[in-house]
Amino acid sequence: MMNNKKIALAGNPNVGKSTVFNTLTGLHQHTGNWPGKTVDNKSGFFKDEKTRYEIFDLPGTYSLLAHSEEEENARNFLLFENPDKTIVVCDATSLLRNLNLVLQITEVNKNIVLCLNLMDEAKKKKIDIDLKKLEDILNIPVIPVVAVKKEGITELVKALDEERKVRDQIIYDERIEKCIYKLKQVLKEKELFSLNPRYVAIQLLREDWDLLEEFDKYLGYELLDDDLRDVLNSCLEELEDLDIDLLLVDTINKKASFIYDQVVSHTSKKRSLIDQKIDRIVTNKYLGIPIMLLFLAVIFLITIKLSNYPSNFLYNLFFSFEDDLLLFLEGIHLPSYLVHLLVFGVFRTVMWVVSVMLPPMMIFFPFFTILEDSGYLPRIAFNVDGVFEKCSSCGKQALTMAMGFGCNSVGVSGCKIIDSKRERLIATITNAFVPCNGKFPTIIAIITMFLVGFNTSLKNTFLSAVILLLFTLLGIGMTFLISKILSKTILKGSPSSFVLELPSYRKPQIIKTIITSVLDRTIFVLGRAIVVAIPTGALIYLLANTYVGDATILSICTNFLDPFAKIFGLDGVILMAFILGFPANEIVVPIIIMAYLNTSAMMDYSSLVELKNLLIDNGWTIITAVCTLIFVVLHFPCSTTCLTIYKETKSLKIVLLSIFIPLICGLTLCFIANLFLGIFV
């Protein structure tokens, strides 16, 4: 019979907690909601000979004082889910601050293992940590680990069996301790289950009424009865002149410093000097922004250039199956209309979505994750925070925007890094203003066909790059404008405090990065895209092949939309293609071709010259081209992004705002462009 043990994994942000988690659980993990919680959290399991460990990855936090959703989440898990052991992951290179959280956790939970990660970095930085002494002071196992190299993981698992309980560490100011004692006397009479009476007493003194409510829910009775209220009131009166929060934190900080001084000795400051040198360059007044643009531009160029090859490969590969699939389905005697619906509708759409979406994401995200791991991304937020503060939002929004260039859906889930809820929503709603990978091929094709010409001279290439940049800047400019408007209207509020850590630079783990970014981001996004592509594929096929009288439903729809679309310089086909292209921006052009040619399934074009002729035959002018370009950049986000917005915010209202705000902006700009260009052309 196996034992079951529940393990919590806690720690500061950016200490390699998820690496420890991934190393422990391997592939036995899933992302899911815990009951009653709003933030996604991971859990997983692993086994040794006699025990099955279920491990919960808590949100990374600096403290347990519950100032943010993440902190509340982590604290509540430790308090109410009663884990058998809590592993606190610490960054060996900045143990001082990490010790704060360790000490705070000792007040909640006594069964702790300290996992000292990034020991290799600490060694390089000549930081010497006396593990034995730290272990003696705290009376808990202290395990040195290099999670990315899997060093120390076996020892960590072994330590989960230890019985040692952490020694009480914190003694507060005498007057506070007296009050804690008084409250504990009353609390002794009550059934507190797994709650630590001392911790409960301290939280009462902090007057954390939200937490008191959680206590009541957990205990099933009202904790603060008349007796306790009397004692508490007299205590609070006695301590009236003290800022209790400040005193508590101060005591913990001092204790952390005290322990730190005893166990850590620096023999060199060389490494942090290297960090400072890099920072001087990448945050430099003149160099900072160009370096940032260079990094991003290189990643985009590589992504756009390289993804053509695997895209074509996948496309041809899937296409070669199409006939076989057709024959097979006919062979099992399915009715022929169903076969065609499945093959030319569903299969072709899904194939299209996979072959155009997968390669750019598989190239973009590993690069992006490498920048993330190296510690460079926070410096971007640091560099550009000024303009975001002016929009009453947060510099970290720059990072979610950069992710949005890869995929808006990933950008939206990246908004988790923004602490304040108001600013997080602003970043979420405006993310679709940043054109994603899926839009670039369409934008480039239209620029080549209508604005620059097919001649690939240096001048033309440069000109198309400038126009591409202009339309990208249009998206970025709109992001700022709408962020500002949102923070003055429905998401009113002043910028919240912005505390941004600039972590030490680290050498990124290339292989691990590729694997996790493919698993975590690409596959995940692709899954959501396919879920929507299946019904849409069937719908597109049905619309294009169901006749009412002489016309297909598709052409009836496009004719119906036509007068409306003309106001905005578009036409019915273009608008309909965007609506049907909801699952992925990449299939908009194939749908346009299908509708113009009146074929029964989506088609690709053999050359841009041919496509241009087709478009001109169907009434495209330079005005149509410009308006379509605007609309490509500014319309509703794709279905995957909408699903992700709903998953992250659990609010239909936010999803609708995210759909209609960019749509209205796009239509307005198209209307203006159509009107103005109409005068000149």
Add this chain to the structure above:
Amino acid sequence: MLLSETKVNDKTIVKRIVSNRDIARRFLDIGLTPGTVVETLFENISKNLCAYRIRGAVVSIRKSDSKDIIVAYDE
């Protein structure tokens, strides 16, 4: 003196934090309490944000927040 007025390479000690409660708590989280030594490192381009070394970590704080932190030079 206010933390927002310190110059690059200044080393100061926090005397008092007069921010509103929510922001003061954020500072507590990163260990910024009276008595803490703060080293002013570098500003960003728009000069609305400045990086400090606080308890061994590099943390950046907006000027609009650091003007509520009263510091003095280390004697």
